[in-house]
Amino acid sequence: MSAAPDPLLPRPCRIERVTRETGGGDVFTWELAPLDGELPGFRPGQFNMLYAFGAGESAISISGDPGGGPLLHTIRAAGRVTRAMRDLSRGDVVGVRGPFGEPWPLARAHGRDLLVVAGGIGLAPLRPVLLAALRERDRFARVLLLYGARTPADVLYRQEIEAWRERPGLEVAVTVDHDAPGWNGSVGVVTRLIERAGFDPDHSLALLCGPEVMMRFAGRSLRERGMATTDIWLSMERNMACGVGWCGHCQLGPLLVCRDGPVFPLDRVEPLMGVKQL
Amino acid sequence: MTAVTDELRSGPFAGMSEAQLHRLGACASLVRYAAGEAVIAEGAAADRFFLILEGEVALSAHQPHLGRVALESIGAGDLLGWSWLAAPRVWQLDAHAAGPVTTVAFDAACVRRAMEHDHELGYQLLQRFVGVIAHRLQASRLQRLDVYAPQGGPRPT
Numbered sequence: 001m002s003a004a005p006d007p008l009l010p011r012p013c014r015i016e017r018v019t020r021e022t023g024g025g026d027v028f029t030w031e032l033a034p035l036d037g038e039l040p041g042f043r044p045g046q047f048n049m050l051y052a053f054g055a056g057e058s059a060i061s062i063s064g065d066p067g068g069g070p071l072l073h074t075i076r077a078a079g080r081v082t083r084a085m086r087d088l089s090r091g092d093v094v095g096v097r098g099p100f101g102e103p104w105p106l107a108r109a110h111g112r113d114l115l116v117v118a119g120g121i122g123l124a125p126l127r128p129v130l131l132a133a134l135r136e137r138d139r140f141a142r143v144l145l146l147y148g149a150r151t152p153a154d155v156l157y158r159q160e161i162e163a164w165r166e167r168p169g170l171e172v173a174v175t176v177d178h179d180a181p182g183w184n185g186s187v188g189v190v191t192r193l194i195e196r197a198g199f200d201p202d203h204s205l206a207l208l209c210g211p212e213v214m215m216r217f218a219g220r221s222l223r224e225r226g227m228a229t230t231d232i233w234l235s236m237e238r239n240m241a242c243g244v245g246w247c248g249h250c251q252l253g254p255l256l257v258c259r260d261g262p263v264f265p266l267d268r269v270e271p272l273m274g275v276k277q278l
Numbered sequence: 279m280t281a282v283t284d285e286l287r288s289g290p291f292a293g294m295s296e297a298q299l300h301r302l303g304a305c306a307s308l309v310r311y312a313a314g315e316a317v318i319a320e321g322a323a324a325d326r327f328f329l330i331l332e333g334e335v336a337l338s339a340h341q342p343h344l345g346r347v348a349l350e351s352i353g354a355g356d357l358l359g360w361s362w363l364a365a366p367r368v369w370q371l372d373a374h375a376a377g378p379v380t381t382v383a384f385d386a387a388c389v390r391r392a393m394e395h396d397h398e399l400g401y402q403l404l405q406r407f408v409g410v411i412a413h414r415l416q417a418s419r420l421q422r423l424d425v426y427a428p429q430g431g432p433r434p435t
Contacts, residue, residue, distance in 0.1 A: 026428065078428060120426035150426035177421050179338075179348040184376065186334065186351040196353045196360045211425040 007244045010051045010095025011039070012231045013071070018090055021074060023153030027121060028086060029063065032096060035233055039071055039096070043103035044128035045235060045263045046067035048073065049243045051095030054085035059240035060259070061125035062099060065080070066132050071096070071274060074124035074156065085258050100243040102263050104129050105233060109205035113142040115197065116219050119190050119210025123147055123156045125235050125262075126209050130164070137169050144171045144197055147191025148214070152183040191221040201226035208234040216273055219266050236269060282306045285331060285382050289355045290406050298399045305388035311335075311375035317358070318369045324361035325386050330354050333379030338372045350414070351376065357410050362386035 005011075017031040032039075042048075047061045050073060058081045064072035077086035088094065094262045106129060114133055118126045126145075133143050145164065155174060165172045173193045174185035186193070190210070206222050208215045210275075215234045222232050237249035238257040245259030253272045255261065261269075283303030291299060309328075311317055317328065317335055328335075335358055336348040349371065352358045358381070361369050367386075393400030 076428075148426075154426060175351065177424065177426065181345070183348075186353075186376075187336065187348040188350045189417050191420065192351070192353075192417055196355065213420070213423055213425045232334050271432070 003083075007097060007100075008048070008242065010057075010097050011035075011204035012037070012093050012163070013096045015088060015090055015092050015094065016070065016090075021156055023151075026077045026086065027074065027154075027156065028077075029072055029074045030085075030094075032073065032094070033224065034096075035093065040099065042066055042128075044101040044106060044132050045125055046099035046101045047243075047262065048096050048098030049100070049240070050075075050085065051097070052081055052084045052088065053093070053095065056081040057095075057097075057241070058082055058085070059100075059237075061235070061262075063124040063127045065136055074121065075130040076121045080130070097243060100258055101262055104207050104235075104263050105244045106132060108231075110139045111134070111141065111203075111205035113144065113199045114140045115144050115146065115199055115204055115206040115222075117190060117194065117206055117208045117210075117222075119148045119214040119218075119277075120154065121156060122208075122210030122214075122235070126207060127157065127233075130170070130209060134167070134170060141203065143169060144198065144199065145173070146190060146197060147172070147174045148193070149174070149176050149212070150176045152180045152185070163272075171197075172233060189217070191217050194218060194221045194225070199225075204231060206232045208232065212236075212273065219270065223266075229270065230265050232266040232272075233263055234266060235263050241257045252269060282382055285329070285359060287327065290410065291329075292400050294399075298396070298402060301392045301396065301399060302384070302389065302403075305392060306382050306384045308335055308433075309381050309383040311379040311381070313375055313377045315375045315379075317373040317375060317379070317381075318371070320369050320372050322369050323336050324359060324367045324369050327357065327359035327362050327384050327386060328358050329382040329384075330358060331380040331382060334376040335373050335379055336376045338374065346372065346374075347408065350417070358405070360411055362390075363404075363407060 012035045013032040015030050016033050019029040027205050042062050049057045050060045051057045060073045063074040075082055077083045101241050116126050133217045164170050175188050179187045208218050219232050228258040236257050239259040241247045241249035243258050250257040283299050286299045335352045337350045338346045338348045341347050
């Protein structure tokens, strides 16, 4: 009988491909492959701890297909560690621990409308949800992607979104906060897309991911349309370190985001989101 | 007129009495715009307002060296235009049809006369427009927060 893998021990993985996702190049996707053996599967919403040797670790959501295919992580170079990651290239080796965390409760949307509401790079942890939902499309009523980005150049997975637009059974609406030459799509905040979506609030599940302010406003908009807070789920972020609930770095009131989340129902975290020093 | 009045029963005018809807419908007509066509123009008299039935209208401002910069998209079920309510009653922005657009266009002078004649109608309309204005103001504030900016805060990805 083999022992369970040590959750604190990174597995070396090679960067097989780097895709620059946005205009500035600060958002990029890694395709990773283990140096030996196979990586464990994952469920939509889970994350890995990625280790840039010599720089440090960072919690990064898995953005690949839970049904198979390579391990994908979409990363924004926002801090010291992720900026070091941006400077790595194909062939470099990084450490991977995980997957960790509670997944999106996709089965709760069976027979109902599924609203995927993403802001900015928050689309990355929701991409696996869309891929999983499309694989078992008959289980859902409507499937909607409502996506807001800062500018047209910041729209993530642009080619894939265009392909999704053409796909029957998936309704896609994209808006940007700031217009730019050549953009013919919507301008305005993502909550405006929620207002126009025309979903049935009594028979829907909403999954939200983006900056916390955006999720707060989006959650409010969904509730104003009659959705129960138990049907609104969001992915929270705090400074995760161990990934398994041992170190307490990601504590959010009584919760440890890495272990109890990162996916939570709104009714569980809404009171905590309003606490300014938490 | 009946067809126009029917379009008012849901959306922002829902809850108004049948008589009020008929009074509003008497001031309104269906107007369609082709993609790219101007709906309102900055500086022109704000003599109408619109309920968007289908399609999307882009509110925009012209900026030197940049051309037309869209500020907000107004879609189906939204009201477009409140400059007709307050002096100097001129449009503050441009708006053009982002694609084929169908609207209910209201004659502002006709609606103002109806509001003067029937203050309850005026109250009902103002209540709705204040809601729309407050809502758009909130959306603009969220837009100003620039929540997706790189310095907007740490994210897992």
